[in-house]
Amino acid sequence: MRDARSYRIALVADCYVNPAPGQLDGLAVLAAAGWGVMQLPAGDYPAEVAQQLLAGIAEQVEEFSRHGYTFVLVGDRDGLAAALAQAGLPVPDRIAPASADELAGFLAARPVPPALAAQDPAGGSGPGVTGSR
């Protein structure tokens, strides 16, 4: 089986994963665009729980980053920047999209992930740029 990963990962605020009725369904846009999602803790979690979850996320982002995966931030989460800084990582380029088209356009304009560029110096988009269907 050919590995279908995209090397593209979005850190996504909970409100885009579990949108309120009528709000932007960011998860659907990211799935269609072939991006993996790392969900940020919901805003109503106790601070200690959120801090533990964010530390785990930063640990995983660190491993992905070491291997040339690319990141964006969709929305935001209090404490994320500090957790990433603790792991020596910057906050990825961010968008707070108001529409599906805005998010899709932002994702489409991102550069090829370093891991894929290294595999294909000609700059092809590589595997895994479509959804799971």
Place this chain on the structure above:
Amino acid sequence: MGVAFVAHCLLNQNSKVGDGAHCAGVYSPVVDVLREKGWRIEQMPCPELAFAGLNRFWAVREQYDTAAFRRHCRRLAVAVAGAIAARVRHGEDVVLVGVEGSPSMGVTITSSDPERGGKPAWPDGSPELTSGEGIFVEELHAELDRRGIAFRVAGERHAIPGFEEADQRTRLESVLGRGDA
């Protein structure tokens, strides 16, 4: 409805072991069912990724059943159990959606082979699936038991022989619906 705490890779196939990613990013067949049924989605961490890294080998429980990996899993399980406890305090129903056959994230089927160790050279088809939980799920289960929190489980089933998406959907829908009884 309730909250489904899902294995990390169901939203991010980039976390899979090499040659294990079924799709680019979000594994929609599970996510779609959860959303159709009105369940909130909460993503658990991938216990193997931060511990063994992206270049990890395909493994069975025997490679991960170490004191250090269990400590790592317990640390993650405390955070996840804290999140689950917060939801339960609000009266929400909780389901864990794992990955059947996984040495870490299996919920009713994991993988085990006491013969595996040393230079990795085993023929395809070596029997490894066995009843039981993966190591992270065991640690999370223990932490939830300690807190007196009950939960139900379902699993993504790509690794199970005879896998069919329709069967996976039926099983997941059955588990999600059980709380309504």
